[in-house]
Amino acid sequence: MTSDNIIVECGKCKNTDCYIKLCDSHWILLVNNKKNQIVFKKGQHIFLEGHLIFGVYFIQEGKVKVNSSNLDGKKQIVRLATDGHILGHLGSQGETYPIEAVTMEDSRICFFDNQTMHDALMANPQFTFNMMMFYSKELRKIEQRTKFFAQMTVEEKIIFALLYVASTFGISKKEKALNVIISRQDLAEIAGTNSEQISRTLTSLNQQNLIHIRGKEIIMSDYQGLKNCISRYKISLF
Amino acid sequence: MTSDNIIVECGKCKNTDCYIKLCDSHWILLVNNKKNQIVFKKGQHIFLEGHLIFGVYFIQEGKVKVNSSNLDGKKQIVRLATDGHILGHLGSQGETYPIEAVTMEDSRICFFDNQTMHDALMANPQFTFNMMMFYSKELRKIEQRTKFFAQMTVEEKIIFALLYVASTFGISKKEKALNVIISRQDLAEIAGTNSEQISRTLTSLNQQNLIHIRGKEIIMSDYQGLKNCISRYKISLF
């Protein structure tokens, strides 16, 4: 990542996926002046469950997990997000976050307040249209995840979780290693199980040569084989 | 419902929630002329899984389930929709539906093709903004459902399903009966279990006086009590 204390202007940002770029050039300048860019270290909270929604966060560069916990403290990762993705939905006045966002690596995040967003959206149809399509697409993705959660066995859920991580954060070209170091606990919170099951299942998948474990890295040796394991669910995401 | 063979013009439509109404008046006329209104009988398909996406469906009046099936034929209801709701996301060129929509009652549905929608969205910021907020809100809702699916016991999932049905389709004021006749199988496909478990659990909830069963009707006698059963999940939907 680029140095922490230099703010990346929207005009100079290399993130080609960022929707802000769809605004008219004078709006990009305007919005850029209003934005607040923060670099979060790994494991920090971007926002907390229950806090008031003041605006929206765009990930300039980084890896983030969005999770939701119950009163027993049990957590569930509902979404993974990376460069160009949007965090913490646009909220109406007085709404609070039902979820929290935590960085999984050092991440550069841009914050835009509700008013600025609203004004920019009203003035830039292409921007609004693409934002709408983003939400629409995320909705379709999670609708599929819902089905899988309801029907899959634990092994299948774990395979799905691995593929979801790979599709969001990517894998290294040569070795197909996941581009992120992820704990058993985090995988459990994606798959909706516990870390013991993750351990057991990863060992089993390793023996089947579907994946390969090297230290803290997970290598997706047989990507297609993993997909085949869950092909009866007709997944269209990976 | 109003008579089947009379088309309700957008200008005369009584549905206050329909986003089309947020367009400029001349756009409403224009869009109205392009729309295709169809009345579906109970149990009919509005669109099928795998079909090409040509446009978007708005529910003028009715009750619809959106479901997704795997190759074994096992289904999962991912969303319930009623008056003013949108079905079948806006699609890019060549995309197909990963889900299907089926009417649960006679329903009047308005269809708008992709091109018309795109033009209307680009020309009417308020319309686009609200469409975006609709998707954003549905995304938040389903993010919560994801957590519940991953963590709830079967009884809790069934209570959640009942509350979800009640919040979408409503309950009668006097008796708190669900405003829809829903089969055990449909409830199972919402909760992600089987009809036997639904049967057992409804009997049990009946004995605990949390609900009351009268023929095919389900009466939500103790709405607050049901909510309390799943309060540890901090639900903000009902």
Next chain:
DNA sequence: CGTGCTTTTGAATAGTATCAAGGCCGGTGG
């Protein structure tokens, strides 16, 4: 070189799905 955290493995328990059978109800036809 301990201390604490994560991971792994094992055994016991609990929860859920599946299988099977019988009951209820509405519709159909004699």
Next chain:
DNA sequence: CCACCGGCCTTGATACTATTCAAAAGCACG
């Protein structure tokens, strides 16, 4: 009007999967 049929619902018994509890091993860090 009643008997029969089929679909949906209910209930019970059984088998299995996954969670929980427990303990040991591995690893990072001061």
